[in-house]
Structure formats: C-alpha cells, structure tokens
Amino acid sequence: MINKTLAELSSSLKAGEFSSVELTQYFLDRITKHDADLNSFITVTEEQALAGAKNADEQIASGSSGALTGIPIAYKDLFCTDGIRTSCASKMLDNFIAPYNATAVEKLTEAGMPMLGKTNMDEFAMGSSNENSFYGAVKNPWDLERVPGGSSGGSAAAVCAKLAPVALGTDTGGSIRQPASLTGITGIKPTYGRVSRFGMIAYASSLDQGGVFASNAEDCALVLGMMSGFDAKDSTSVDRDVPDFSAALNDSIQGLKIGVPKEFFGEGLDSGIDKVIQEALEEYKKLGAEIVEISLPNTHLAIPSYYVIAPAEASSNLSRFDGVRYGYRCEDPVDLTDMYMRSRGEGFGTEVKRRIMTGTYALSAGYYDAYYLKAQKIRRLISNDFKQAFEKVDVIMGPVSPETAFKIGEKTDDPISMYLADIYTLSLNLAGLPGMSIPAGEANNMPVGLQIIGNYFEEGKMLNIAHQFQQVTDYHKRVPTQFGEEK
Ligand code: GLN
Numbered sequence: 001m002i003n004k005t006l007a008e009l010s011s012s013l014k015a016g017e018f019s020s021v022e023l024t025q026y027f028l029d030r031i032t033k034h035d036a037d038l039n040s041f042i043t044v045t046e047e048q049a050l051a052g053a054k055n056a057d058e059q060i061a062s063g064s065s066g067a068l069t070g071i072p073i074a075y076k077d078l079f080c081t082d083g084i085r086t087s088c089a090s091k092m093l094d095n096f097i098a099p100y101n102a103t104a105v106e107k108l109t110e111a112g113m114p115m116l117g118k119t120n121m122d123e124f125a126m127g128s129s130n131e132n133s134f135y136g137a138v139k140n141p142w143d144l145e146r147v148p149g150g151s152s153g154g155s156a157a158a159v160c161a162k163l164a165p166v167a168l169g170t171d172t173g174g175s176i177r178q179p180a181s182l183t184g185i186t187g188i189k190p191t192y193g194r195v196s197r198f199g200m201i202a203y204a205s206s207l208d209q210g211g212v213f214a215s216n217a218e219d220c221a222l223v224l225g226m227m228s229g230f231d232a233k234d235s236t237s238v239d240r241d242v243p244d245f246s247a248a249l250n251d252s253i254q255g256l257k258i259g260v261p262k263e264f265f266g267e268g269l270d271s272g273i274d275k276v277i278q279e280a281l282e283e284y285k286k287l288g289a290e291i292v293e294i295s296l297p298n299t300h301l302a303i304p305s306y307y308v309i310a311p312a313e314a315s316s317n318l319s320r321f322d323g324v325r326y327g328y329r330c331e332d333p334v335d336l337t338d339m340y341m342r343s344r345g346e347g348f349g350t351e352v353k354r355r356i357m358t359g360t361y362a363l364s365a366g367y368y369d370a371y372y373l374k375a376q377k378i379r380r381l382i383s384n385d386f387k388q389a390f391e392k393v394d395v396i397m398g399p400v401s402p403e404t405a406f407k408i409g410e411k412t413d414d415p416i417s418m419y420l421a422d423i424y425t426l427s428l429n430l431a432g433l434p435g436m437s438i439p440a441g442e443a444n445n446m447p448v449g450l451q452i453i454g455n456y457f458e459e460g461k462m463l464n465i466a467h468q469f470q471q472v473t474d475y476h477k478r479v480p481t482q483f484g485e486e487k
Pocket of ligand 1: 125126127128150151170171172173174175176203310422
C-alpha cells in the first residue's frame with residue numbers, strides 16, 4: 001500500500017480493490033502506531049478523515065470521482081481548516097478554531113481528499129529544524145535523534161514515514177525544499193502567486209507560498225495542479241492558466257541546458273553532498289542534458305537581505321495577535337497595556353520574539369533606509385541574477401542545504417548558524433521563482449536532495465525534469481526500515 005503512487009491508489013479505489021474508508025483508516029492506524037516516535041502531527045482529525053472518505057466512496061460509486069478522490073492528505077498547521085484547530089504551532093493560537101478553509105484546502109477537499117490531520121511545524125513557520133514548535137520538536141524518520149528540517153518538518157516527516165501519502169507545506173525561505181531534502185522526499189514550491197495564500201496564516205507575505213510534499217514528482221504534479229490557480233481572495237494570486245502538470249512528465253529532456261551556479265559549491269558545502277550533486281548532474285548528462293556553469297553573483301547577500309525582509313513583514317503580520325480578538329489572552333490583566341504585553345510575551349516563543357524585534361527595528365524610522373530599503377534593493381539584484389541566468393539556461397540545479405540533517409539541539413543556542421543553513425534556498429523566494437527538492441542520494445547516512453530551480457511558472461517543466469530522473473533512479477522509493485510496510 002505505502003509504495004503505490006497516487007495514480008495507482010486512485011485506480012485501486014476505482015477498481016474497488018479497497019475503499020477510501022479502508023485506505024484512510026490504514027493511514028490513521030499508521031499515525032497511531034508511529035507518530036509517538038515522530039511527533040509529526042499536532043492534531044489528528046480522525047472523524048473528519050473518515051467522513052471525508054465516506055463521501056469519497058459515494059462519489060466513486062456514482063462514477064463522479066476525479067483523479068484524487070478518496071486519497072487522504074495532511075496539512076501543515078498554518079492552513080486554516082474550517083472547524084478544526086489551526087495553531088501555527090504556537091501557544092498564541094493553541095485555542096484557535098479556524099472559521100473557514102484556506103483556498104488550497106478548499107480545492108483539495110472539493111477534489112475529494114479526506115483530511116488526516118494538521119502537521120507540526122516551526123512556530124509561525126520560523127525555523128529550519130522544526131525545533132521551534134510549542135508542541136515539541138519533530139524527529140527525522142531516518143534517525144530519530146536528528147531534525148527533519150523546517151519549518152514544514154511535520155509534513156515532511158509524515159510523508160517520509162508514510163503516515164500520509166501526500167501533505168501540504170509552505171515555503172517562505174526554503175521550508176518545503178529543505179525538509180524534503182533532509183528526509184529524502186520530493187517537495188515543490190511553485191512560483192509566487194501560483195497558489196492562493198488565502199487562509200494560510202501569514203509569516204512574510206511577499207515570500208510565502210504553499211506547495212506539496214510527496215514521494216515523487218508524479219504525485220506532486222497531480223496535487224499541485226489541483227490546488228493552483230487564480231483566487232480573487234488573494235490579491236497576489238496570479239490570473240494565469242494552470243497547465244496539466246502531469247501531461248508533460250514524460251517529455252524528453254534531450255538538449256536541456258542545466259545551469260550550475262558556481263556560488264552554490266563554495267566553502268561550507270558538505271563534501272558528501274557535493275559528490276551526490278555531481279553524480280546527479282552526471283545522470284542528467286546521460287539523459288541528454290548539457291551542464292553549463294553559471295554565476296549568481298549576489299548569492300552571498302541572500303541571507304542578510306532575507307533576514308531583514310522576512311522579520312520586517314513578520315513583525316507587521318504578527319501585530320494582529322494581541323489577545324483581543326482571538327488567540328491567547330493572559331490571565332487577569334490589570335489594564336490594556338498589561339494585556340497586550342503579557343499576552344504577546346506569554347503567547348509567542350523565543351524565535352518568534354526574536355524575529356518581531358529584528359523586524360520592528362529594521363522598520364523603525366531612522367533605520368528603515370539603512371536596512372529595509374537596502375534589503376529591498378538587494379532583492380532586486382538577486383532577481384536580476386536569475387533573470388540573466390535564465391537567458392542562457394532552461395533550469396538551474398544545485399544543493400538544497402549545505403549539510404545533511406543535524407542533531408536535535410545542535411544549533412538551538414546559535415540562531416545565526418541556523419540561518420546560514422538557508423543559503424541555497426532563500427534567493428528563490430526573494431525572486432519569487434519556483435523550486436523543488438528531489439532525493440538524489442545519501443551522505444553521512446542521511447538523505448540528500450537535489451534542488452531544481454525553474455523560471456517563473458515553469459513548474460510543469462521542473463516536474464518533467466524531476467520525473468525523468470526518478471525514472472532512472474530509486475532514491476525516491478526508499479523508506480526508513482522502521483516505517484516499512486507491516487507484513
Ligand atoms: N528558515 C527560514 C526562516 O526561518 C525559512 C522558513 C520558511 O520557509 N518558512 O525564515
């Protein structure tokens with residue numbers, strides 16, 4: 001069961017080999033059995049899952065089902081889900097029941113996908129290790145002493161350990177690609193504006209984008225296609241046709257020009273990861289691609305500019321959590337100021353507070369020009385680097401992360417070293433480009449992802465390129481022994 005693609009699950013459902021209720025129960029049982037080890041779910045929605053599955057079975061029986069009807073899914077706990085707690089892994093929203101569905105959730109629910117539950121994450125999506133959750137750290141299924149990456153670590157761990165066949169995440173600076181890389185699964189962050197942000201609790205609005213975790217590119221294509229598209233409720237969603245991402249999967253990639261940025265292979269990159277990436281590029285050469293060295297000269301400015309822009313936007317977005325309308329309110333406030341201060345002081349965790357302080361500082365009069373405005377100018381330079389590169393090449397490849405999954409606790413006292421791990425992922429978000437991570441091998445006995453960066457709205461081409469690699473390799477089929485199929 002756990003090795004089937006979504007298309008295979010769908011045809012088994014249609015052929016009546018098992019029902020959606022049985023399939024959904026199967027994953028719920030796996031969650032019960034394994035999630036105590038992983039902590040990948042914050043809320044398991046058994047009742048909604050089985051009700052959704054029952055509906056799906058009726059649709060299948062009536063012949064009105066689609067490609068994803070009856071296949072269960074999990075959502076990162078920042079996608080609002082009607083009537084279900086949506087906590088953002090924060091004490092601030094521990095008691096928040098969303099009154100509506102995020103557009104992505106709405107679309108996938110309409111497509112007939114039962115919801116298994118809400119996955120763990122770094123609080124307000126701030127982090128690269130999933131240790132910043134009010135509900136505790138998530139474990140990497142390949143080594144329970146190591147992090148799964150973040151901030152969508154719960155979704156990544158759940159898909160890696162086959163507790164869900166597919167899950168949604170969000171990527172503001174790498175939070176889909178990095179955990180996909182660290183857990184050896186496939187993850188795609190589409191172009192900014194491709195997927196509606198309506199109902200996704202905001203971290204940094206000009207960078208946030210929803211996307212998919214699955215075992216392989218073929219599965220990602222199906223789900224991404226279903227959740228994409230213009231949404232009048234999100235003013236930054238782009239009014240543009242969504243192509244059938246599955247249609248191009250088998251196109252030949254003969255003659256494809258792959259740009260490899262020399263800045264992605266400098267000091268700080270683990271030598272084992274470097275080797276895996278070189279081998280993956282060799283595989284692409286065998287498939288008919290041409291490798292072209294390129295330069296993205298402003299790569300070293302991605303971390304400083306992102307860590308001004310993202311906290312600045314976060315400080316503004318998070319000002320709504322003040323204990324008045326919803327979320328946590330402190331006990332017995334003596335006056336309004338005391339209520340604001342203690343509700344925020346008690347409701348937010350350390351990393352969130354750090355970001356709010358950095359962001360508020362960068363936006364304050366007197367510092368705005370020196371930090372925020374400067375960072376925005378650098379953002380333009382970074383976008384221009386990509387623009388020039390895409391005049392010469394079709395796609396860009398490199399590592400996702402400079403290192404494989406690190407030990408839980410290893411970096412918690414040193415936020416700067418945590419930020420440095422985002423070096424290869426942030427620039428895409430600053431430019432709004434789509435990116436993927438696909439499993440490409442192992443280093444230090446842990447999975448390594450290959451990053452594929454496409455030009456704007458070229459998700460179809462990226463999925464095709466990923467799928468071709470997955471036709472000749474089997475890294476995407478590997479499952480940690482402990483989470484293998486029951487006999
Ligand atoms: N690690 C980055 C941060 O902490 C990215 C997080 C994300 O993409 N949500 O901001």
